[in-house]
Amino acid sequence: MSSFVKRILSAVVLLPLLILFTLLLPQYHMIGFVFFFTVAFILGSHEMYNIVRKKGDVSKLAMLAVVFPVLEYASKHFGLSDLTNFHFFMLLVILTFIIELFKGAKDDFSSSISRVSLTSLVLIYPGLTSTFVIDLAFLPDPTPYIFLYFAFVFSSDTFAFFTGLLFGKGNQGFIKVSPKKSVAGYIGGSLIPALIGSLVPVLFPAYYAFTPLVGFFLGLFTSFFAEIGDLVESLFKRSAGIKDSGTIIPGRGGILDSIDSLMIAAPAFMILSHIFGLV
Numbered sequence: 001m002s003s004f005v006k007r008i009l010s011a012v013v014l015l016p017l018l019i020l021f022t023l024l025l026p027q028y029h030m031i032g033f034v035f036f037f038t039v040a041f042i043l044g045s046h047e048m049y050n051i052v053r054k055k056g057d058v059s060k061l062a063m064l065a066v067v068f069p070v071l072e073y074a075s076k077h078f079g080l081s082d083l084t085n086f087h088f089f090m091l092l093v094i095l096t097f098i099i100e101l102f103k104g105a106k107d108d109f110s111s112s113i114s115r116v117s118l119t120s121l122v123l124i125y126p127g128l129t130s131t132f133v134i135d136l137a138f139l140p141d142p143t144p145y146i147f148l149y150f151a152f153v154f155s156s157d158t159f160a161f162f163t164g165l166l167f168g169k170g171n172q173g174f175i176k177v178s179p180k181k182s183v184a185g186y187i188g189g190s191l192i193p194a195l196i197g198s199l200v201p202v203l204f205p206a207y208y209a210f211t212p213l214v215g216f217f218l219g220l221f222t223s224f225f226a227e228i229g230d231l232v233e234s235l236f237k238r239s240a241g242i243k244d245s246g247t248i249i250p251g252r253g254g255i256l257d258s259i260d261s262l263m264i265a266a267p268a269f270m271i272l273s274h275i276f277g278l279v
Helices: 003-024 027-053 060-077 084-107 112-138 142-167 183-203 212-240 255-275
Strands: none
Touching: 003 027, 003 142, 027 060, 027 112, 027 142, 027 212, 027 255, 060 084, 060 112, 084 112, 112 142, 112 255, 142 183, 142 212, 142 255, 183 212, 212 255
């Protein structure tokens, strides 16, 4: 069975599950959606931990990155400070510094910068970046905007693939970290979501109270950062000398290989939603 067919089959199984979790469990701030992605981020944190270990020693404190999505949900649900996760992150970084004061003596502190940097990287990615996905559940009207966000990210990935396949010959290698990606793919992966963003307020005005122009830019920039998310994970994998982050999803590799775009696109989507006054 080819990798492409496996990817299609995986999408056929996983996407309906995600839709069902989102639609059927809107209670307690989209608890089904949050549970689905919290599990994904926990598994993704484990994969990222294993990736960075190929580049050097990493403190086991990095595995506490799995707490970030849980803490983000709890802080939002119970009305705690929006800075709760940032404070937790800073606490873990300071603890990493303290541990390194003693652990670093074993190699005369020659690898201290590497250990602290790699540990902090896991805490940020997918640790802190995961919190923006969880924040989608706390939008004033979350369900339509969660589906809009998915439409942007998934259409970006899908149309980048097909436009690259159809028109990408001769314009590949623009980004060295992912040489098989083409300029045509990047353009298609951004313009189709922008078109979707322009159409949804026209087709579904009861759910999306923004202008087509706002929708265009929301789709354009969300999809742009989704493509950046795919490249960022490619960067980490190339640096570690691996092809996939794991083997858990047939045809796609690991969990990180499937949520990389979602993690980087979510901050862009949320920030733009605030700028445009949608939340």
